[in-house]
Amino acid sequence: MFFVFLFILIVFILWAIVLYVRKSHWDTIHRNLLDLEDHFEGKVIRRGFAARPFFHGKVKGYPFTLNISTERLKDKRMNYVDISWDLPAGEALTISELEWLKKQRENNTEGLTVVEAENGKKFAFIHKNKKRLEQIVGYPVVKDFINHFEELCYVFLxxxxxxxxFSTDNLARATEFESLxxxxxxLKKLGEAFKQ
Incomplete structure (x- = not known):
């Protein structure tokens, strides 16, 4: 009987440690997102004790939502920051990091316009008009975006x-106000360059 009790106690302690670490992690991100409240109009929302926080409000004058998601890939857990921002564009355009897009499309990226950034990363551009796309990839704001937006998975206008x-190995650092x-x-410069 003693060993059964000891086993249950050890399992409970391990579960409590995992829960504490998870809560501490989300607490750090929650505190980081509170800086968005200080600088913009909106609210950080957290729906439970160890739940992921998210931000909803207006940023730089436009409705905005920031969520966090995760995905398990083989032996690794990937963290993503998802942004939805009501910056309307006059045309549809997707810019995606090529390696990320290959994983989503099972390596089928034939026929896409690919541009290399200064850091050597490649980005796929998707637009319905090939001639217009040739103009877009030359825009200084587009070049600036792919050269400086770190860890981009995709942006769709x-x-x-x-x-x-965008993906991150360190959510705490990625959600610090300066980084965000x-x-x-x-994103705002890119969105406003294609504004309706």
């Missing part, structure tokens, strides 16, 4: 606004 996702605000400035 449309008449309904933009959706962006740099990305938001790049």
């Amino acid at each position: 449309s008449k309904n606004g933009l959706i962006c996702e 605000n740099k990305r938001l400035d790049l």
